[in-house]
Amino acid sequence: EADIYQTPRYLVIGTGKKITLECSQTMGHDKMYWYQQDPGMELHLIHYSYGVNSTEKGDLSSESTVSRIRTEHFPLTLESARPSHTSQYLCASSEYISTGVIETQYFGPGTRLLVL
Amino acid sequence: SQQGEEDPQALSIQEGENATMNCSYKTSINNLQWYRQNSGRGLVHLILIRSNEREKHSGRLRVTLDTSKKSSSLLITASRAADTASYFCATDGISGGGADGLTFGKGTHLIIQP
Numbered sequence: 475e476a477d478i479y480q481t482p483r484y485l486v487i488g489t490g491k492k493i494t495l496e497c498s499q500t501m502g503h504d505k506m507y508w509y510q511q512d513p514g515m516e517l518h519l520i521h522y523s524y525g526v527n528s529t530e531k532g533d534l535s536s537e538s539t540v541s542r543i544r545t546e547h548f549p550l551t552l553e554s555a556r557p558s559h560t561s562q563y564l565c566a567s568s569e570y571i572s573t574g575v576i577e578t579q580y581f582g583p584g585t586r587l588l589v590l
Numbered sequence: 591s592q593q594g595e596e597d598p599q600a601l602s603i604q605e606g607e608n609a610t611m612n613c614s615y616k617t618s619i620n621n622l623q624w625y626r627q628n629s630g631r632g633l634v635h636l637i638l639i640r641s642n643e644r645e646k647h648s649g650r651l652r653v654t655l656d657t658s659k660k661s662s663s664l665l666i667t668a669s670r671a672a673d674t675a676s677y678f679c680a681t682d683g684i685s686g687g688g689a690d691g692l693t694f695g696k697g698t699h700l701i702i703q704p
Contacts, residue, residue, distance in 0.1 A: 480632075507691050514699070516678065517633075519691035532689045564632055575620045576682035576692055581632035 477501050480565050480582035487555055488590050495550045495585045497565030504570040506548040507579065510534060511562045523548060524570060555589045562586050595695050596679055602701040609666045611698040613679035614659075620682050622655055623692070624664050627676045636664075636677075666700075674702045 478499040487493055499506065504525040509517040509532075519532030523542040537559070538552050548567075552559055566579040596613050603609055615622070621640050625633040639646045639655045639662065646653045652665040666673055676699050680692040 509691075509694075514676075514697075516696045517692075517694040519689050519693075522689065522691050524690075530689065532691055533693070562630075566633075573690055574683050576690075577621070578623070578635045578638055579633075579680075579692060580635070581625075583632045584630075586630070 478565065478567055478580050478582040480563075480585050482585060483583060484586045484588075486588045486590065489554075489556055491555050493552050493555055493587070495563055495565075495587070497548045497550070497582055498546050499548075499567045499580070499582075500546060501567060501580065502545065503567035503580075504545065505568050505576075506542070507566045507568075508532070508538075508540060508548070508550050509564045509566065510536065511564060511584075513562070517564060521550065555587075557589045560587060560589050596677070596698045598698060599696065600699045600701070602703060603669060604703050605669060605671055607669055609669050609673070609700055609702075611664045611677055611679075611700070613662045613664070613695055615662075615679075615681045615693075615695075616660065618683050619657075622653075622662050623680045623682075624651075624653060624662075625678045625680060625694075627678065627697070629675075633678065669700075669702045671702050671704050673700060675700060 481496045506523045508521040511517045518534035520536040521540040564584045565582040568579045623638045624636040627633045650667045655662045676697045678697045680694045
């Protein structure tokens with residue numbers, strides 16, 4: 475069982491609300507990631523971080539933002555939720571080896587977001 | 591950017607049979623990994639194979655990698671009902687200024703009939 479946690483597990487919210495999805499890991503990993511996944515589809519990388527104060531955009535453009543103030547914590551924020559943001563958001567972490575080399579990623583259970 | 595593509599998209603077999611899934615990708619990699627996802631949950635890492643390896647085993651899992659064909663296969667032997675899940679291959683490496691994360695395929699949805 476991976477030591478990576480996400481809250482909330484499910485969130486139903488109205489359009490225009492600000493939301494923050496929490497992700498934390500206790501493995502001391504420097505590298506953390508956020509992926510977005512629609513039902514039955516592949517995962518798309520939306521954000522990642524190499525460590526404290528590092529945030530990078532992924533391959534899929536996203537209106538969400540992330541921060542990395544502490545090694546163990548990598549929250550994702552949507553300033554104004556819209557129905558198009560409805561999806562599952564998965565957080566992951568891994569050891570940092572070098573740029574372009576990714577070892578095993580450990581995933582949290584995900585947050586299912588529904589924006590009405 | 592590189593992309594993993596699995597086939598078949600869906601596979602239904604009887605318990606006890608072997609299940610084979612294939613994955614293709616487009617650019618250079620360091621590692622290729624396979625993950626399992628049970629319905630509505632996070633992904634679980636199954637196995638990692640490095641670009642200089644051709645075959646790897648872990649329990650009932652066997653993974654092969656052919657870098658000349660840019661393809662990999664995952665074999666699950668003696669399948670069990672608990673193996674019912676979606677299986678994804680994922681590749682690393684950065685190409686053309688892409689992001690430094692794993693690139694996932696669309697997945698194979700495996701159903702084991704009891």
